[in-house]
Amino acid sequence: LFPTAMATLIAAMQRRPFLSMSFSALITAAGYATLIENESERREARYYKKSSNNILQPKQQRFFVDTTDGVTAIERQNTIQTPILPRKYDRNAIDEYWSSRPATVAKRLVDILTELAPLFAAYLYDFKLKSDDEKNDSKVVVQRQHARALREALTRLGPAFIKMGQQLSIRPDLVPPSVLAELQQLCDSVEPVPDEVALRVLREELGCDDLTDFFTGIHRVASASLGQVYKATIDNGDVVAIKVQRPDMLRRLSLDLFLLQKYGKMMDTICKVLTKQIPYHENFIDAFCSGSYMELDYENEAANQLRFKKELETRRCDVTIPAVYSQFTTRRVITTEWINGTKLVDAPRDQLRKLIPVGVELFLTQLLDIGAFHADPHPANLYVTTEGQLCLLDFGLCAEIDERSRNAMTAAIVNLLSGDFHSLIARDAKELGFLPEEMDVTELKPILTKILTQGLLEAGSNLHDRKRKLMDISNELNEVFFKYPFSVPPFFALVTRGLGLLEGIALSGDPDFDIFQASLPYARKRAMDIFGSNFLELRKLQRRSTSNEG
Secondary structure (H helix, E strand, O other): OHHHHHHHHHHHHHHOHHHHHHHHHHHHHHHHHHHHHHHHHHHHHHHHHHHHHHOOOHHHHHHOEOOOOOOEHHHHHOOOOOOOOOOOOOHHHHHHHHHOOHHHHHHHHHHHHHHHHHHHHHHHHHHHHOOHHHOOOOHHHHHHHHHHHHHHHHHHHOHHHHHHHHHHOOOOOOOOHHHHHHHOHHHHEOOOOOHHHHHHHHHHHHOOOOHHHOEEEEEEEEEOOOEEEEEEEEOOOOEEEEEEEOOOHHHHHHHHHHHHHHHHHHHHHHHHHHOOOOOOHHHHHHHHHHHHHHOOOHHHHHHHHHHHHHHHHHOOOOEEOOOEOHHHOOOOEEEEEOOOEEEHHHOOHHHHHHHHHHHHHHHHHHHHHHOEEEOOOOHHHEEEEOOOOEEEOOOOOEEEOOHHHHHHHHHHHHHHHHOOHHHHHHHHHHHHOOOOOOOOOOOOHHHHHHHHHHHHHOOOOOHHHHHHHHHHOHHHHHHHHHHOOOOOOOOHHHHHHHHHHHHHHHHHHOOOOOHHHHHHHHHHHHHHHHHOOOHHHHHHHHHHHHHHHO
């Protein structure tokens, strides 16, 4: 039987030599990739085995973190040159780790393609290609079917894709209501891991055999992309929220961030060839990756929450930040004060309209004054307490902005909304890093003025209107992106995410909401605090002088 099979195979290869060579090359590449990956996994297993034998047991390792660079005691003391996933975000370390696991990377790309390609094909057929005679179900029914399929696919693909769905879930100006309802389940109703698995993680992290030593009445109340939340009571009678990280999140999220970085490099390479842009995609994406990676460190989240609580209380902001119970907080568990209330997006419309200005000022206070901001204000993270006060939850995804950028952004908002495009383009855009310092903007100024006026100020916050306005000025947009050395500063990755989420929630309560006009009162106040009370008068004189020159 074997000689017959070999003879048949050889004959087939002789008839189709090119196909057989391609197949052989594919098999060889797959075998080599598997060999490399297996060796990497064996080295990693030996690394952790030696570390656990020589230093600490796993449940104790969480407390040993160097406060200067986030390197664990194990990582510092073990000198084996084995790529491992770092605790603190390190692009090069993550790149090295996943580059040595090509089989897993290839499988992940196939998984993404096989999940999303059928959805895209079904969308094209149902909404673009199918004739009216073939459409048996109503449009709303078909939208719900597609939304359910999309939610299930994003859930299977994991946290990075769930976050993309969350971003869409609060854009009533972009997504139909029937789709919104389905996608909003991604905020706190993701398919949970079994309770016995999550509670085992909780026991390991707290170093106990019986959770009743610390908690009574513990039960699950929500399940999100990175972890699930439990409600319980502690010994002193306080009711707490316990967030427990899902198993294997570090590997799953870091792999998607690795692929996202490769996409950024590819985009920069294309832009270098086709445009005069300063390459920015890799650094832009890196800022998002850094923030997302640090979401996995719940001790870092606790530190962020304590910082924001102190800063906002000092400024007497009308917002509630839950207290943190540090004794029940580790790298994969965070315990905070339980807040009774409802999601802001589910609040009565009149209450939502009342609280949105508070939310805008809260975001701008963080962005322009504190220098650190909450970059993930999706519906499950903004609550209204039973007392009617805005409450901000989940400080895992936060970002820092240096003082120079804060001041430049403050001036830019005021200049944009007051129509001082000369100062905005000639000074603020350079200060923020959108344009090179030495660039002469004389030729660019009228183009950018038209884009900013029609594409932002006149379009408002509704994305349908904004898209239509941007289509009207598509020639100008293409000229800016292809002809001039335009760039986007890295920290804008999280600024735009945070503003987009907040804007979407606001639009659900007020379809006429304008994020730019809502930002002006606080931006003016902040500008006078920074630059002095004569700042606005000076800007008026500069604008008048520029108009006269024109």
